[in-house]
Amino acid sequence: MRLKQMLEIFRAELGDVQEPYLWQDSELVYYLNQAVQEACERALLIEDRSTPAACHVAVQAGVDTYNLHPSVLKVKRASYEGRLLTETSIEAMDAESGNWEVRTGQPTRFILEAPVGGRAARLRLVPTPAAAGQVSLTVYRGALKLLQAQCLSDEPEVPVSLRDGLKHWVYRCALLKNDADTQNAVRASEHEGIFSGIFGIKVDANTARKRSDRQPPIVLCAW
Known part of the structure; x- marks a missing residue:
């Protein structure tokens, strides 16, 4: 699924198909890049x-x-x-x-x-x-390069079977936009929950630090 198709799906499901748009393409692509990074961090895709x-x-x-x-x-x-x-x-x-x-x-x-x-x-x-x-x-x-709104033929660098799940993070971000016509914290939370169900729970910084500090098994070797 290419970026052009994904943007069309986002707009259809967000009910944002007529100009002037509530979310510009650049905003939706920014949210999608966030979604890719979140998914890669959570699921090591x-x-x-x-x-x-x-x-x-x-x-x-x-x-x-x-x-x-x-x-x-x-x-x-x-x-x-x-x-x-x-x-x-x-x-x-x-x-x-x-x-x-x-x-x-x-x-x-x-x-x-x-x-x-x-x-x-x-x-x-x-x-x-x-x-x-x-x-x-x-x-x-994570992805080697960010998607850009002007490159509509590009694709997210995640497995094809999981790309549809990225939309839930996009919607989560879109519905947290601080605007009377867009903000809906309840729906945003619902989409974040669906995203977490697909890609896993976000590990907070403190937990990540503790995991990093945990000692791997010691393997003795001759110097």
């Missing part, structure tokens, strides 16, 4: 191991931390020069060794640092690489 910008990290000798592509939500798998890396945490490494941060060699583990403010997630290699190389990732991510 897009798994990717082939897009270079999101899945390949060029490693430099002596540099342990690398910014990931802004679309990356979670790292499912990581390997360095073909060798699998084990996910760990700062807490786990501190418990194992007091000087792990100053060690160098071939990386055997990685730490995923959560996004902070406007900064994207980061990948930290352990030990610090002694030579240049490449990390290959399998990630869950």
Whole structure:
């Protein structure tokens, strides 16, 4: 389903088919981009191991931390020069060794640092690489680019079978627009509930932080 068809459906179901429109195309597309991101964060819809910008990290000798592509939500798998890396945490490494941060060699583990403010997630290699190389990732991510109102032939980057469910977040946002002719908090809440039933409940920031802080299983290895 292309953007043009989706906008037609949105207007028909919102009862907004005659000009002047209550919602401009640019508003509906903005809500749709929000819907795609919400769905990807909740349900981890897009798994990717082939897009270079999101899945390949060029490693430099002596540099342990690398910014990931802004679309990356979670790292499912990581390997360095073909060798699998084990996910760990700062807490786990501190418990194992007091000087792990100053060690160098071939990386055997990685730490995923959560996004902070406007900064994207980061990948930290352990030990610090002694030579240049490449990390290959399998990630869950959001859309690589936003939909635009003038590009009506574009499609949302989510599975076709789930695209219809995106409309409920669009309607939720549309019905929260602060205008006497558009605002309907009750209906907005109903659509948010339907969206959550399809894609899962939103994880609040505190819960996400606790999950991020939870230590992965410690796997002992020889340095």
